[in-house]
Amino acid sequence: MTSNQRIDEFLKLQNKGISLDEIASTLGIKPQTLKRDLNKNGYKSVKGKYIKKDEKSQNVSIQVSFVDNELNQKNNEKKAKKTTPKKTKVAEQSNKNEKVKVKNTKTNKTKKDKKINLTQEDLDKLCEVYDWYLEIKDCKYLKPKKTKKEIVVDFEKTEDKTVSMKVDKGVWEDFLRLCSNTSHDRKTLLTQALSDFMKVHKDLL
Numbered sequence: 001m002t003s004n005q006r007i008d009e010f011l012k013l014q015n016k017g018i019s020l021d022e023i024a025s026t027l028g029i030k031p032q033t034l035k036r037d038l039n040k041n042g043y044k045s046v047k048g049k050y051i052k053k054d055e056k057s058q059n060v061s062i063q064v065s066f067v068d069n070e071l072n073q074k075n076n077e078k079k080a081k082k083t084t085p086k087k088t089k090v091a092e093q094s095n096k097n098e099k100v101k102v103k104n105t106k107t108n109k110t111k112k113d114k115k116i117n118l119t120q121e122d123l124d125k126l127c128e129v130y131d132w133y134l135e136i137k138d139c140k141y142l143k144p145k146k147t148k149k150e151i152v153v154d155f156e157k158t159e160d161k162t163v164s165m166k167v168d169k170g171v172w173e174d175f176l177r178l179c180s181n182t183s184h185d186r187k188t189l190l191t192q193a194l195s196d197f198m199k200v201h202k203d204l205l
Contacts, residue, residue, distance in 0.1 A: 001027070003037040010034060014050065151182055155195040160187075 001009075006027055013023045024031040043050040179186050198205060 003041070006034065007037060007041055007043070010038070010050075020050075151184060151189065151192065153184060153188055153192050155192055 006029070009027060010020075010023050013026065014020075018026075020034060021031050024034045027034065038050050042053050044053060175186075175189070179189055182189065184192075
């Protein structure tokens, strides 16, 4: 039996799941001799099974191409998923813009269409209110009250002096009313009044 015949017989028995040692004993040769024949004819052991180099590369290329096809399909599916939401987002945004435009046009129309209808009775009431305003606009009781000015005390303080004198009753009553409307006491206000009077008539001092 030639080496090629032995290899053909080996491949048939290998496909049936028989080990290399058992096949070698069946063929009546040593396992090393069978391995040498396989190596010479381009067979290599791949996961315990002898395959020719050309068949191995062909299987690998088929597997690689199959994997590439699967990856391409997955990438295409991902791209399709990514592109579809963008289109939907653009469509939603355009719909929103159209709705806003419609709302703006509606509001503009409503603003333009607004009118105030006044009856003759309403006009008469408005005239009465206006006449009443003309009557009271110059009324002094309705005008805001003037804010009170605080009295400035700027005299130089020295020792106190007790004096007894007579003053006009009306002037004194006005002075007491003035004292009640300020935060200063009578002594301070009276001293400030005398100081201001002497400043006006300082030529007599």
